[in-house]
Amino acid sequence: xxxxxxxxxxxxxxxxxxxxxxxxxxxxxxxxxxxxxxxxxxxxxxxxxxxxxxxxxxxxxxxxxxxxxxxxxxxxxxxxxxxxxxxxxxxxxxxxxxxxxxxxxxxxxxxxxxxxxxxxxxxxxxxxxxxxxxxxxxxxxxxxxxxxxxxxxxxxxxxxxxxxxxxxxxxxxxxxxxxxxxxxxxxxxxxxxxxxxxxxxxxxxxxxxxxxxxxxxxxxxxxxxxxxxxxxxxxxxxxxxxxxxxx
Amino acid sequence: xxxxxxxxxxxxxxxxxxxxxxxxxxxxxxxxxxxxxxxxxxxxxxxxxxxxxxxxxxxxxxxxxxxxxxxxxxxxxxxxxxxxxxxxxxxx
Numbered sequence: 001x002x003x004x005x006x007x008x009x010x011x012x013x014x015x016x017x018x019x020x021x022x023x024x025x026x027x028x029x030x031x032x033x034x035x036x037x038x039x040x041x042x043x044x045x046x047x048x049x050x051x052x053x054x055x056x057x058x059x060x061x062x063x064x065x066x067x068x069x070x071x072x073x074x075x076x077x078x079x080x081x082x083x084x085x086x087x088x089x090x091x092x093x094x095x096x097x098x099x100x101x102x103x104x105x106x107x108x109x110x111x112x113x114x115x116x117x118x119x120x121x122x123x124x125x126x127x128x129x130x131x132x133x134x135x136x137x138x139x140x141x142x143x144x145x146x147x148x149x150x151x152x153x154x155x156x157x158x159x160x161x162x163x164x165x166x167x168x169x170x171x172x173x174x175x176x177x178x179x180x181x182x183x184x185x186x187x188x189x190x191x192x193x194x195x196x197x198x199x200x201x202x203x204x205x206x207x208x209x210x211x212x213x214x215x216x217x218x219x220x221x222x223x224x225x226x227x228x229x230x231x232x233x234x235x236x237x238x239x240x241x242x243x244x245x246x247x
Numbered sequence: 248x249x250x251x252x253x254x255x256x257x258x259x260x261x262x263x264x265x266x267x268x269x270x271x272x273x274x275x276x277x278x279x280x281x282x283x284x285x286x287x288x289x290x291x292x293x294x295x296x297x298x299x300x301x302x303x304x305x306x307x308x309x310x311x312x313x314x315x316x317x318x319x320x321x322x323x324x325x326x327x328x329x330x331x332x333x334x335x336x337x338x339x
Contacts, residue, residue, distance in 0.1 A: 048279075048280050049286050050277070050278055050279055050280070050281065050283065050286075050289055051278055051279065051280060052263075052276075052278050055263070055278070073286070074282075074286075075280070075281060075282035075283060075286065075322075075323075076280055076282065077260075077261075077280035078280075102282070102284060102320065102322060103322070129259075129260075129282070129322055129323050130282075143282070144282070145284070145285075145286060146284060146285070147285065247276060247278055
């Protein structure tokens with residue numbers, strides 16, 4: 001099985017999430033399993049499918065700062081996607097290519113992230129359910145869905161951290177912090193730049209290595225049909241208030 | 248009456264319940280950073296809870312039954328956690 005790898009691109013939040021959907025549709029129709037890497041411009045916050053936009057996100061602050069807000073198709077928590085502060089990946093493949101068990105498939109794909117970090121000299125570990133830690137602090141969050149026989153997992157790798165903006169746009173839960181006996185987000189989150197003085201491009205190259213090691217793959221592009229379908233889905237689904245505010 | 252409660256599931260995720268009740272569940276929203284596969288399963292769980300007695304064991308059994316009958320997989324949240332969060336929302 002040959003994987004299509006789409007190199008680092010930058011899109012807005014709506015197109016990024018819609019591309020995951022349109023590629024899932026094309027994989028369902030027989031396209032090659034795909035790995036893509038991307039950034040978010042403008043910066044954005046995404047919430048999990050089962051979260052409340054108004055509870056999780058400071059919407060007036062997002063509007064003031066020009067930050068997009070979007071509901072994902074995957075579960076999990078709220079994430080601030082800083083344009084310069086992270087790299088996001090998506091893996092879109094027939095379910096049969098990965099372990100049937102959800103936790104096991106998280107472990108496998110998160111293993112590719114871990115290999116990528118290892119390639120730039122950072123030792124990381126998988127922390128079930130869906131996190132990757134460096135020295136006990138979270139550097140990567142991941143989320144997965146499976147629909148019509150296609151597995152989609154996407155996740156972020158923190159490169160830099162704009163804590164001030166992150167605090168401004170996310171309504172961080174006190175329960176979550178107190179449960180882990182940790183006083184602040186700064187103490188439970190880390191970033192590549194804390195460990196390695198490397199350009200964002202260097203992180204991308206490391207991740208590319210980690211994700212492709214041992215696989216037959218080619219550097220591909222988005223199909224015109226995938227791009228057109230994603231533009232439709234961005235407007236019809238991801239920008240729709242009925243989706244954004246469904247909970 | 249209505250109620251809201253939030254708790255961290257042991258070894259799991261955050262779950263929030265927003266509830267309207269009158270001896271039974273009248274309407275319910277379950278929110279959080281957990282995972283449900285398939286995602287449409289959460290609405291099935293919510294729908295099945297409407298009309299259920301405000302009894303922790305009955306609520307938990309109701310969620311477990313809906314999950315079992317519909318092939319819903321819950322990750323980071325459990326029927327017991329949903330039931331106990333509902334009861335917290337009632338007590339508040």
